[in-house]
Amino acid sequence: MDAKLHFISGLPRSGSTLLSSLLRQNPRITAGMTSPVGHLVSAMLRETSMRNEDAVFIDDEMRERLLRGVFDAYYPDAGADGIVFDTNRMWTSKLHLVAEMFPQAKVICCVRSPAWIIDSIETLTRKNPYELSGIFGFDSGGTIYSRADALSGPAGMVGFAINALREAVYGPLRDRLMLVQYDTLAARPLEVLEAIHDFIGAEMGAHDPKRIKPSYDMYEFDRRLGTPGLHAVRGVVAPRLRETLLPPDLFTLHDNRAFWRDRASLPQGLRVL
Numbered sequence: 001m002d003a004k005l006h007f008i009s010g011l012p013r014s015g016s017t018l019l020s021s022l023l024r025q026n027p028r029i030t031a032g033m034t035s036p037v038g039h040l041v042s043a044m045l046r047e048t049s050m051r052n053e054d055a056v057f058i059d060d061e062m063r064e065r066l067l068r069g070v071f072d073a074y075y076p077d078a079g080a081d082g083i084v085f086d087t088n089r090m091w092t093s094k095l096h097l098v099a100e101m102f103p104q105a106k107v108i109c110c111v112r113s114p115a116w117i118i119d120s121i122e123t124l125t126r127k128n129p130y131e132l133s134g135i136f137g138f139d140s141g142g143t144i145y146s147r148a149d150a151l152s153g154p155a156g157m158v159g160f161a162i163n164a165l166r167e168a169v170y171g172p173l174r175d176r177l178m179l180v181q182y183d184t185l186a187a188r189p190l191e192v193l194e195a196i197h198d199f200i201g202a203e204m205g206a207h208d209p210k211r212i213k214p215s216y217d218m219y220e221f222d223r224r225l226g227t228p229g230l231h232a233v234r235g236v237v238a239p240r241l242r243e244t245l246l247p248p249d250l251f252t253l254h255d256n257r258a259f260w261r262d263r264a265s266l267p268q269g270l271r272v273l
Contacts, residue, residue: 010109026205038088112182
């Protein structure tokens, strides 16, 4: 693809949809909620692997062409002067592939206290008492503790994302990363946007955090997942203060997993806003 390609990854419920809404105020930028490109890439890698006997006719050069074809097909309208941000939590676990295929690509990682992520999902669950969420397999049982366990396990929505982020942060390709904390994005959106544009080497356009336009395709996605509001964004970017729904022991347990707060333990030079 001719457009410059970058990625948005990191943790769920941490501002990626909001960030995409802000970025696409620039008409040169294509950005949105989680796209299917990551899953298509994973499927392509699986189907061209030696698990299929006809993969003997496919070498790495052809695999790369096929993978590039996924991006070209999904973003056909991104012109040569355009910038594309593809969003998926899996990209931090595929950083070596990103670097191989797109040497100039950067990855913006949205982060937030895992306790507040779980709280946010629990809030949505309670706002929709007549809906069963696909996040929990449409299970009608469970408690706040079992739901937190499901989210934070190695294969859970939050647990996988944290482990993938750790892999990227402490790996050899961390210079491609910028971590954007949810609280910083909510409080100082223009500062974050300026830092991102500087990071990717692009000129910043006009952005208005007080006039956010949602992408309407997200509503149908959330409805089918049984979790209305999962990707909803408000019209104005501003921090919100409220009490947590989580019991104190549960909140403390997951709040301590926000490893990026301990700057002394982070690799030198890692960008954290």
